[in-house]
Amino acid sequence: MSSSPRSGKLPPVPVEEPPDDLSDGAARGAGAGAWFLIGAAVVGLGIATYLTTLHYAGVSPICTTNGFVNCGSVLKSTYSVVPGTSIPVTVPGMIWFIVSGALAVVSIRCARRGIEEPEWLRPAHLIWCLLGLVSVLYFVFAELVKLHELCEWCTGVHILVFLSLLVTIARVQPARVSSRGL
Amino acid sequence: MARPSKRRRENVPAGRSVPSRTPGSTRTASSTPSRYRTQRVQVPRPWWQSPWAWGSAVIVVVLAVVVVFIVLGLQPAAKSSGSSSSSNQLAPASVLAAVTGVSPSVSSTVGAGGVADPLEAISGSPAALTGSSGKPEVFYLGAEFCPYCAAERWSVVIALSRFGTFTNLHITTSDSNPGDFPNTHTFTFYGSSYSSPYLDFAPIETNDRNDNPLQTPSAAEGTLASTYDTSPYSSSAGGIPFQDYGNRYIVSGSGVNPELLQGMTWQQIAVTLTDTSSKVAQPIIGDANWLTAGICKLTGDQPTSVCSAAPIASLEGQIASS
Numbered sequence: 001m002s003s004s005p006r007s008g009k010l011p012p013v014p015v016e017e018p019p020d021d022l023s024d025g026a027a028r029g030a031g032a033g034a035w036f037l038i039g040a041a042v043v044g045l046g047i048a049t050y051l052t053t054l055h056y057a058g059v060s061p062i063c064t065t066n067g068f069v070n071c072g073s074v075l076k077s078t079y080s081v082v083p084g085t086s087i088p089v090t091v092p093g094m095i096w097f098i099v100s101g102a103l104a105v106v107s108i109r110c111a112r113r114g115i116e117e118p119e120w121l122r123p124a125h126l127i128w129c130l131l132g133l134v135s136v137l138y139f140v141f142a143e144l145v146k147l148h149e150l151c152e153w154c155t156g157v158h159i160l161v162f163l164s165l166l167v168t169i170a171r172v173q174p175a176r177v178s179s180r181g182l
Numbered sequence: 183m184a185r186p187s188k189r190r191r192e193n194v195p196a197g198r199s200v201p202s203r204t205p206g207s208t209r210t211a212s213s214t215p216s217r218y219r220t221q222r223v224q225v226p227r228p229w230w231q232s233p234w235a236w237g238s239a240v241i242v243v244v245l246a247v248v249v250v251f252i253v254l255g256l257q258p259a260a261k262s263s264g265s266s267s268s269s270n271q272l273a274p275a276s277v278l279a280a281v282t283g284v285s286p287s288v289s290s291t292v293g294a295g296g297v298a299d300p301l302e303a304i305s306g307s308p309a310a311l312t313g314s315s316g317k318p319e320v321f322y323l324g325a326e327f328c329p330y331c332a333a334e335r336w337s338v339v340i341a342l343s344r345f346g347t348f349t350n351l352h353i354t355t356s357d358s359n360p361g362d363f364p365n366t367h368t369f370t371f372y373g374s375s376y377s378s379p380y381l382d383f384a385p386i387e388t389n390d391r392n393d394n395p396l397q398t399p400s401a402a403e404g405t406l407a408s409t410y411d412t413s414p415y416s417s418s419a420g421g422i423p424f425q426d427y428g429n430r431y432i433v434s435g436s437g438v439n440p441e442l443l444q445g446m447t448w449q450q451i452a453v454t455l456t457d458t459s460s461k462v463a464q465p466i467i468g469d470a471n472w473l474t475a476g477i478c479k480l481t482g483d484q485p486t487s488v489c490s491a492a493p494i495a496s497l498e499g500q501i502a503s504s
Contacts, residue, residue, distance in 0.1 A: 145255045
């Protein structure tokens with residue numbers, strides 16, 4: 001039997017229900033990725049806030065202070081402040097996590113309200129994470145090449161930024177399901 | 183052929199509405215007889231649209247960059263004595279302003295700051311140490327890893343700034359050895375320059391904070407160190423910091439205990455320099471006043487604005503004659 005659409009008969013193929021009134025982006029929802037980004041932002045913001053507080057209090061953090069893994073030394077190095085200023089780099093770190101978390105919150109709020117996400121949201125989040133990755137690579141360069149020491153708190157933050165980038169990459173991928181006229 | 187909407191409506195009993203579909207529910211194509219409807223099906227994607235493609239690429243690139251960093255980190259440090267410090271920041275303007283602008287009233291109030299005369303007069307009559315311009319020279323020998331050098335530099339910078347101007351002065355910290363006042367915040371003379379109408383300054387930082395070689399003393403400077411960085415001028419032969427003031431005075435060790443600076447940033451140390459009651463400022467400024475008095479001995483009390491001011495003139499009178 002011909003399977004031509006003109007026959008008017010279709011084989012009983014399971015098909016997914018198309019969304020009625022939502023765009024594709026809203027239909028797939030914010031998902032676990034957005035919640036992960038919020039979680040990463042909260043943890044990262046906590047670490048950055050902790051290190052910033054210790055910087056201004058002049059107190060060493062709870063960490064290794066000897067050998068290759070030497071958080072105390074790294075956090076007191078010249079790379080621990082924004083170049084040309086006395087502002088600890090943890091302050092821009094706090095800002096980064098706040099913005100990242102806020103972008104994820106927007107995504108979740110849109111999904112809960114059943115409205116479409118702004119088109120710029122996920123690409124903007126991806127660009128923000130790429131900027132974060134560039135900063136992370138700079139700090140890893142400073143630790144490994146210049147200081148020859150590694151800070152465990154910093155590494156934790158770096159991993160959070162990197163994982164956030166991977167999630168945002170996944171979130172800008174086109175929807176897995178495509179429409180095809182029958 | 184009936185339109186789908188009509189046929190669907192015919193299947194619904196009068197007075198009843200079509201049950202709403204729940205999102206994500208499925209149905210069979212047989213219930214959607216129209217060829218005008220669309221259905222969603224799994225279609226193969228190009229490889230670059232795979233969820234894992236870009237993520238995997240990023241992972242590979244980042245891992246490759248980190249490996250490059252690790253390899254670079256394992257390379258021995260550059261041994262050239264270039265004119266710039268590659269790993270240290272320029273001193274922040276606020277810190278520079280604090281150390282080069284210690285108030286005369288604060289300096290006068292602090293006086294010796296409880297610091298004993300650090301200047302050991304050289305016996306005999308060795309040839310005066312002069313710079314290339316013929317002016318009296320202050321020779322400094324230290325290293326970035328050394329916490330005692332770190333503490334002493336605060337006083338040296340304050341003292342020398344009263345006679346001239348530093349440029350390209352960087353900040354650094356001593357090494358992280360936990361048993362020896364780790365990470366003492368300070369300046370480094372490596373890569374800096376100093377100009378003064380009254381004296382020349384010749385600093386040598388032999389190693390960076392990671393003990394990599396930075397600068398090597400000239401033969402003449404090495405002779406100075408081997409001759410005077412020993413008894414009776416120095417309690418520990420070959421120790422640093424070592425300073426020679428025009429071959430008239432030797433300063434061995436630090437007049438400032440690095441323990442006082444532990445846990446303090448450059449900014450926090452700089453801020454204390456306006457507080458005459460600070461236990462940090464007193465030895466730093468007191469030691470700087472002694473060094474200033476020693477330099478005044480070399481410059482013939484020039485400039486008078488520095489050498490005649492309190493407490494410099496008084497301290498100068500207390501320095502043992504050579």
